[in-house]
Amino acid sequence: MAKKILIVDDEADFAQLLMFDMKKRGYEVSLAGDGEEGMQKIGQAKPDLIVFDIKMPKMDGYTFVKNVKKDPETKNIPMIALTSFEPMRDIFEMEGVGDYFVKSAKMEQLFATIGKYLNSPAAGGA
Amino acid sequence: MCAETNSEKYAEWLRRLGATVKQIKLSSGNHPAVLSSVQNLVRELRVFLSLKSGFSVEVSAQRLAAGEAVLDPEELRIPEWIEICRVFRIEKIVFSSGLEEQEFCRWVELLAMKPNEFEPCGGFRRAFEEGRFPHIEMIFGLSKEGFEKEESFGEEKKAARKDFSEGEIVVSGEELKELYRETDQLAEAETRYKRLEEIVRSFAGGRVVVNQAGKVVFSNSTAEKILGPEKDGGKGLSLADLLRDEHLLVALRKFIREPVAGEASGEIGIKSSKGEIRKILLDSTAVIEDESGKIVGILSVPSDITKQKELDLLKTKFMSHVSHEVRTPLVSVQRSLSLTLDREFGELNPEQKQYLEIASRNVRRLAHLLNDILDLSKIEEGRLYFRPAIFPLLPLIQEVKGIFSAWASDKKILITERIADGSVEIEADWDCMVQVMTNLVENALKFTPEGGTVVIDAQSGKDPSLFCESVEIGVRDNGIGISEKDQKRIFEKFEQVNINQLSNMPSTGLGLTIAKKIVEWHGGRIWVESEEGKGSRFAFAIPRKQKPKTF
Numbered sequence: 189m190a191k192k193i194l195i196v197d198d199e200a201d202f203a204q205l206l207m208f209d210m211k212k213r214g215y216e217v218s219l220a221g222d223g224e225e226g227m228q229k230i231g232q233a234k235p236d237l238i239v240f241d242i243k244m245p246k247m248d249g250y251t252f253v254k255n256v257k258k259d260p261e262t263k264n265i266p267m268i269a270l271t272s273f274e275p276m277r278d279i280f281e282m283e284g285v286g287d288y289f290v291k292s293a294k295m296e297q298l299f300a301t302i303g304k305y306l307n308s309p310a311a312g313g314a
Numbered sequence: 315m316c317a318e319t320n321s322e323k324y325a326e327w328l329r330r331l332g333a334t335v336k337q338i339k340l341s342s343g344n345h346p347a348v349l350s351s352v353q354n355l356v357r358e359l360r361v362f363l364s365l366k367s368g369f370s371v372e373v374s375a376q377r378l379a380a381g382e383a384v385l386d387p388e389e390l391r392i393p394e395w396i397e398i399c400r401v402f403r404i405e406k407i408v409f410s411s412g413l414e415e416q417e418f419c420r421w422v423e424l425l426a427m428k429p430n431e432f433e434p435c436g437g438f439r440r441a442f443e444e445g446r447f448p449h450i451e452m453i454f455g456l457s458k459e460g461f462e463k464e465e466s467f468g469e470e471k472k473a474a475r476k477d478f479s480e481g482e483i484v485v486s487g488e489e490l491k492e493l494y495r496e497t498d499q500l501a502e503a504e505t506r507y508k509r510l511e512e513i514v515r516s517f518a519g520g521r522v523v524v525n526q527a528g529k530v531v532f533s534n535s536t537a538e539k540i541l542g543p544e545k546d547g548g549k550g551l552s553l554a555d556l557l558r559d560e561h562l563l564v565a566l567r568k569f570i571r572e573p574v575a576g577e578a579s580g581e582i583g584i585k586s587s588k589g590e591i592r593k594i595l596l597d598s599t600a601v602i603e604d605e606s607g608k609i610v611g612i613l614s615v616p617s618d619i620t621k622q623k624e625l626d627l628l629k630t631k632f633m634s635h636v637s638h639e640v641r642t643p644l645v646s647v648q649r650s651l652s653l654t655l656d657r658e659f660g661e662l663n664p665e666q667k668q669y670l671e672i673a674s675r676n677v678r679r680l681a682h683l684l685n686d687i688l689d690l691s692k693i694e695e696g697r698l699y700f701r702p703a704i705f706p707l708l709p710l711i712q713e714v715k716g717i718f719s720a721w722a723s724d725k726k727i728l729i730t731e732r733i734a735d736g737s738v739e740i741e742a743d744w745d746c747m748v749q750v751m752t753n754l755v756e757n758a759l760k761f762t763p764e765g766g767t768v769v770i771d772a773q774s775g776k777d778p779s780l781f782c783e784s785v786e787i788g789v790r791d792n793g794i795g796i797s798e799k800d801q802k803r804i805f806e807k808f809e810q811v812n813i814n815q816l817s818n819m820p821s822t823g824l825g826l827t828i829a830k831k832i833v834e835w836h837g838g839r840i841w842v843e844s845e846e847g848k849g850s851r852f853a854f855a856i857p858r859k860q861k862p863k864t865f
Contacts, residue, residue, distance in 0.1 A: 201646045208653065272642040291645050 190216040191306045194235035196226035196252060197270070198244045202291060206239070206270075209295055215302075223247025227255055230262055237305055242271045253285060266305040270298075520616040523602065540594060540616045592620045627694075634691035637684045644684065648677045686824040689749070693831045700743045700835065702860050707772050707785065708736030710744070714751040715770070718759060726765050729755070734773040740785050741860045746832045750840075753825035754789040754852045761793030761850065777839070777855040784838070788853035795846040804842060805830045829854070836860065 193215045197203040200221065207217045218233040220226040222244040230238075238256065242249035249269060257263045269288040286305060289298050511532075514521055520537035524530055597615045651674045653659070655667070662670065715729050722729050740747075751770075758768045769790045777784040796804060805826050826840075833840045838856030 199642060199646075202642065205646055205649045205653070208658075272638050291642050295649075 190214055191236045192216045192218070192233060193302070194218050194220060194226065194229060194233050194238045196220045196223060196238060196240040196244070196249075198222050198241060209299070210302075213299060215306075223249065223252035223255070226252055230256065230265075235265060237302060238265055238267045239270050239302075240267065242269060268298075268301065268305075522614050522616055524612050524614060537616050540592075540618045592618060593623045595619045630691045630694050633687055637688050637691070641681070641684050641688075644677060644681055648674070648681060651677060686828060689828050690824055690831070693828065693835070700746065702741050702743050704739050704741045705744060706737050706739050707733065707787070710747055710751065711736070711770055711772065711787075713748055714755055717748075717752060718755055722759060722768070725759065725762075727759060727762050728767045730767065730769050732769055732771040736772070738772075738774045738785060738858075740856065740858050742836055742856060743832075746836070750829040750832050750854065751787065751789070753829045754854075757825065757852065758789045758791035758793070758850075762791040763793065766792050774858065783858045784855045785858055786853055786855040788851050790849060790851040792849040795848050796842065796844040796850050797846050801842050801844060805840065826852075 193210055195203050195206055195210075195217060197206075197219075198221050200219075203219050207219060210217045218229055218235070220229045223240075224246045226238070226240065227247070240249050240252055244252075247255075249271075253267060256265065256267065266286045269285050270291055271288065272291050287301050289301070514532075515534040517534055518536060520540050521532070521534045522530060522537040523532035595617050597617075602613060651670055654662070655670050655674060711731055711733065715731070718729060755768065755770070762768055769788075771788045771790065772785060774783070774785045776782070777786060830840050833854045833856060836856040837860065838854055840852070840854040842850055842852050844850035
């Protein structure tokens with residue numbers, strides 16, 4: 189069965205391009221436009237991994253991570269932060285976030301990391 | 315011996331002698347309390363001696379001489395000896411025994427006074443007139459010839475002459491007259507000097523003169539406002555008292571000791587009386603020499619650049635913010651273009667392909683510029699995120715070669731390496747090192763004509779200016795070379811030297827600036843060796859081990 193990824197990002201164009209690349213690699217992808225929508229979609233989409241933006245309206249990335257990690261149902265889902273900004277210490281040290289990438293980073297790097305999480309049984313979720 | 319009578323006598327002489335005192339005889343009497351003061355004085359005189367040839371200090375007390383042996387020249391303070399001796403024309407100072415402590419201290423007080431608190435010579439005379447030195451017979455003397463020629467001294471005074479037959483000097487009657495005349499000239503010169511000083515003091519820009527020991531000897535009101543917090547502009551205080559940044563002080567001292575032709579400048583931080591740190595730019599613009607050509611001080615022009623610095627940082631932050639905002643949409647444009655060009659959505663006709671490639675190339679160029687601006691702003695805001703690791707040189711060089719292999723073979727340029735030992739390990743941030751080398755190799759490729767060669771060399775050793783085990787990495791091209799004039803500014807922001815004539819590669823003029831900042835962050839240095847028409851070698855050296863830093 190195809191692994192499922194949830195993209196939480198208010199930049200629709202970027203999210204769409206990312207979704208294209210993910211689908212091409214055989215992942216099943218769902219989109220959410222902000223943290224609030226992300227929380228709603230987690231239940232039905234049951235993702236194996238979440239890729240999320242930091243700066244978003246309604247609910248930002250920091251709050252989103254906290255909420256996901258609070259819920260025992262979802263707390264084991266690996267999370268990757270994807271930001272427009274440089275990786276800063278506070279993102280790097282965010283509780284429960286496995287990795288971070290800058291949006292301008294090479295896609296190969298991002299997918300190598302995604303592959304690492306989704307193929308490892310210890311990464312939980314699946 | 316009657317002190318008062320003698321006092322009057324010598325006061326009278328001094329009135330006559332005016333500026334002609336050629337020898338001062340100071341005595342310490344070996345009193346333990348006095349001894350240390352004398353030692354200090356001798357110390358300072360030693361420094362003075364090094365500044366003025368033909369001047370000597372004699373120390374007669376043996377214990378003084380013994381004390382001198384442990385004096386550290388680094389600790390020397392120079393008061394206003396130069397000025398005092400110039401104004402009073404003192405050419406020789408003799409220390410011997412006999413003076414009481416109290417008197418001696420008065421001497422110290424007098425000699426340490428600032429010269430402009432005295433009228434030229436007059437202050438000296440007045441000091442004696444006011445009876446501040448009752449036992450001056452121990453101090454001054456006249457030659458027999460000069461003494462006898464001076465008729466106004468009278469018989470009584472001539473008799474007293476016998477009391478101090480040693481340590482004296484030499485003022486003949488003729489010389490006296492000459493010296494009186496010189497005194498008038500001196501006074502005139504002094505007026506001119508004062509007028510000049512007034513002009514300099516009223517300059518809108520700050521002016522400050524620092525002597526060789528790093529002490530402020532002149533400052534105008536603007537400089538005083540800038541350098542604060544002392545009300546007198548820190549006159550008499552050393553720069554060390556005023557400045558917070560020790561590194562700069564070291565640099566300034568070095569400059570004072572080994573001045574180079576041209577200018578030197580440095581930024582310093584000064585803590586104001588309100589406790590806030592202000593940024594000051596000190597431009598050292600002139601070396602001040604004495605008559606014999608020895609350097610006695612540096613004229614600096616301080617300006618308060620706190621506001622500029624704040625604005626600069628604001629501008630950097632703004633640039634960084636805008637660049638981030640621009641970059642994300644740019645990533646989407648770039649990605650969409652490349653997906654289309656990769657024929658993800660069907661075949662393209664030749665025109666579509668051509669124009670999409672133009673779009674793609676220019677998006678890349680824009681992204682390149684944005685990345686450079688962001689890198690630089692990160693460095694300038696001091697939030698570069700370093701992750702030092704230990705790795706050998708060879709993979710680093712191979713990585714960089716790999717990045718450029720396609721481009722190089724397009725231009726038929728051979729990239730070779732000349733590495734003494736590729737297994738030598740360094741401690742550095744891998745990504746940063748790749749970036750530095752990328753910038754250098756990219757530059758080299760731009761400067762190298764088709765069919766040329768770029769050589770990467772690396773060797774370990776001890777860089778003479780890093781004082782530790784280091785590695786040196788160089789990138790040599792056989793391009794057009796860089797003129798000596800351009801070599802100096804090539805590491806500055808947005809400086810490019812004829813790049814556009816040679817290559818259509820995008821260039822921001824920031825690459826070398828970034829490389830320089832990264833290398834300096836690693837405690838290293840970067841430089842260029844070049845000859846016009848023959849090519850250039852850009853090289854950097856960094857310590858093999860990083861000092862612990864707060865990254």
